[in-house]
Amino acid sequence: MIDTFHDMQAKLEATPHLLRLGRLFSETVLVQVGDDEIYLTFENGHLTQVTEGPSRKTPWRFALRTDADALTQFWQLLPAPGFHDIFGLLKIGRGNIDGDILCLVKNLRFFKEFMALPRAARKDAA
Amino acid sequence: MSIEPIIGRYLTVTVEGAPRRIYFEEAGQGRPVLCLHTAGADTRQWRHLMNDAGITAANRMIAFDLPWHGKSLPPEGFETEEYLLTTKAYMETVLAVIDGLGLERPVLAGCSMGGRIALQFAALHPDKFSGFIAIEASDFQPAWYDIDWFHRPDAHGGEMGAALVSANISPFAPNAERWNTLWMFMQSGPGVFRGDLSFYTKDDSLIARLGDIDTGKTPVHLIVGAYDLTCTPEDSKRTADAIKGATLAVMDELGHFPMSEHPDGFQPFFVDALARMPAREAK
Numbered sequence: 001m002i003d004t005f006h007d008m009q010a011k012l013e014a015t016p017h018l019l020r021l022g023r024l025f026s027e028t029v030l031v032q033v034g035d036d037e038i039y040l041t042f043e044n045g046h047l048t049q050v051t052e053g054p055s056r057k058t059p060w061r062f063a064l065r066t067d068a069d070a071l072t073q074f075w076q077l078l079p080a081p082g083f084h085d086i087f088g089l090l091k092i093g094r095g096n097i098d099g100d101i102l103c104l105v106k107n108l109r110f111f112k113e114f115m116a117l118p119r120a121a122r123k124d125a126a
Numbered sequence: 127m128s129i130e131p132i133i134g135r136y137l138t139v140t141v142e143g144a145p146r147r148i149y150f151e152e153a154g155q156g157r158p159v160l161c162l163h164t165a166g167a168d169t170r171q172w173r174h175l176m177n178d179a180g181i182t183a184a185n186r187m188i189a190f191d192l193p194w195h196g197k198s199l200p201p202e203g204f205e206t207e208e209y210l211l212t213t214k215a216y217m218e219t220v221l222a223v224i225d226g227l228g229l230e231r232p233v234l235a236g237c238s239m240g241g242r243i244a245l246q247f248a249a250l251h252p253d254k255f256s257g258f259i260a261i262e263a264s265d266f267q268p269a270w271y272d273i274d275w276f277h278r279p280d281a282h283g284g285e286m287g288a289a290l291v292s293a294n295i296s297p298f299a300p301n302a303e304r305w306n307t308l309w310m311f312m313q314s315g316p317g318v319f320r321g322d323l324s325f326y327t328k329d330d331s332l333i334a335r336l337g338d339i340d341t342g343k344t345p346v347h348l349i350v351g352a353y354d355l356t357c358t359p360e361d362s363k364r365t366a367d368a369i370k371g372a373t374l375a376v377m378d379e380l381g382h383f384p385m386s387e388h389p390d391g392f393q394p395f396f397v398d399a400l401a402r403m404p405a406r407e408a409k
Contacts, residue, residue: 078297081352085293091270091355105271106281108289 001033001068002052004075004118005040009047011117019045022110027103029111030063033071045110062099064115070094075118086115132176134197139222141193141201142215148223149197150190154182157256157406158232160224161189162240164262164383165322166287167310168196171237174389175396185400188232190223192216194318209321213329216243217250224254233403235259235396238357238382239326245346245365249335252344257403259396261349262382264361265336265368269327277317284312287319294382296353298391307386333368341371347399348372351380373402 012018022045029040030053037053039060051058066074066089073083082092089095097104104111134151151169153176161172169189176187191198194209201207220243224232234255236244241263248258271290276283288311295304311319339346346369350362359376366374375395377384384392 082355084297084353085355087270087290087293088355091358101272102275105275105286105290108286109292112289112292 001036001071002038002050005031005038005050008114008117009050012045012047012114015117018110018113021045021113022107025107025110027061027107028058030058030060030065030099032063032065034067047114060099062097062101062104064095064097066095074115077119086112130173130177131182132173136197137190137223137226139219139226141219141222144201146193146201146219146222147199148190148193148219148226150188150223150227151176152186152188153177154184154186156184156186157403158186158188158229159400160220160229160232160234161187162220162234162236162243163189163191163195164238164240165326166195166291166314166319167307167383167386168192170196170310171307171383171386175385175393178393181393181397181400185233188227188229192219194315194321200315209317211239211322211325213243213246213325213331216325217246220247221251221254231256233257233259233400235261235399236263237261237385238263239322241348241357242326242332245339245369246332246335248344248346248369249332249338252340255344257345257347259347259349259399259403261384262351262354262357262362263348264350264357264365265333266330267327267357267361269323270355273320273323273327276323277320283316283319284314287311287314291356291382293355294353295387296351296379296381296391298353298379299381299387300390303387303389307383310386336365336368337370339369339372341369345402345404346372347402348374349377349384349395349399350374351377351382351384353379353381356382375399 026043031038039051039058041049082088132153138147163171168191172189194200234244241260244258244260276287288308348362348366350359366372
């Protein structure tokens with residue numbers, strides 16, 4: 001799973017419109033996949049660090065918690081209903097979001113498109 | 127070069143004792159079909175169906191922008207007013223447009239909050255319409271988000287609203303139409319999406335009225351997309367089950383804005399819905 005996030009880091013750097021959308025986003029986000037914790041540190045829209053947890057010392061602004069199977073389905077090019085959006089994961093009981101949700105909402109397009117980057121990668125590979 | 131058959135004009139009516147200058151579009155001739163847009167958007171959501179010659183050959187398609195939306199200005203004095211849509215004001219506006227345009231018992235087709243108000247009309251004023259097409263409509267849904275997110279001085283409500291409602295668009299939607307759909311939310315005036323959602327997520331008065339709907343006199347057909355997180359197929363089925371004689375179609379590959387996000391995918395469902403409505407009454 002950590003490899004996927006490193007791939008997303010590279011993909012983000014190759015996606016100019018996302019870097020522009022995220023230019024004011026400098027926060028650490030926790031993505032919890034099952035029992036695995038992954039801390040994503042963004043600086044001005046760039047993903048500067050991908051760090052595996054667990055860590056009690058790393059402050060984060062908001063967290064997206066889901067499971068590996070749900071995330072795999074989320075990353076399909078044509079996900080099933082509910083798996084097509086991070087809020088869909090919440091709606092079908094396969095995810096949670098907590099922390100500073102307003103911060104997420106202010107940067108929602110950036111974060112949702114960042115999280116969906118593996119879909120674009122699959123499209124490119126197809 | 128191409129010029130579309132849609133024609134736009136303005137109509138001034140009185141709502142809540144004050145004038146409202148309302149922008150409306152129409153195309154086609156025959157049975158009148160009045161189309162209501164969703165929260166936070168405008169008539170552009172209907173443009174594909176209004177450009178469909180197969181539909182407009184026998185149907186006069188009409189759509190209008192609610193005050194505060196699209197090209198319909200807010201009422202005078204809006205600068206000190208908190209916009210909060212109500213069922214009463216919404217219904218009064220629809221009736222004023224029908225009277226102003228001289229429409230005789232149109233079919234009423236509404237999406238999302240437009241579908242909600244269509245069902246309110248089915249219960250309260252069925253005599254004004256010949257039938258109801260309620261799209262992405264249900265009895266009631268509380269908000270799964272904080273509506274105040276969309277009207278605050280430190281962030282762009284339109285951009286946040288668009289990012290949120292993108293959760294309701296199907297991955298099968300063509301990319302261009304996905305973004306055309308979202309653009310309307312991005313353009314929405316400050317506080318308008320919030321004011322629409324206030325009505326949509328807080329007024330549950332329809333629940334108790336569903337049993338009053340007589341589909342023997344005015345048919346009710348519901349249509350819902352599987353990718354709609356706001357009004358799920360379960361929500362629409364619950365609602366249809368509570369209306370004796372109502373019919374329901376579930377669209378596997380569509381979301382909350384079907385006529386706008388995926389026009390080709392929605393068209394057969396809308397044509398089917400129109401076929402379920404009464405033919406134009408002979409004069």
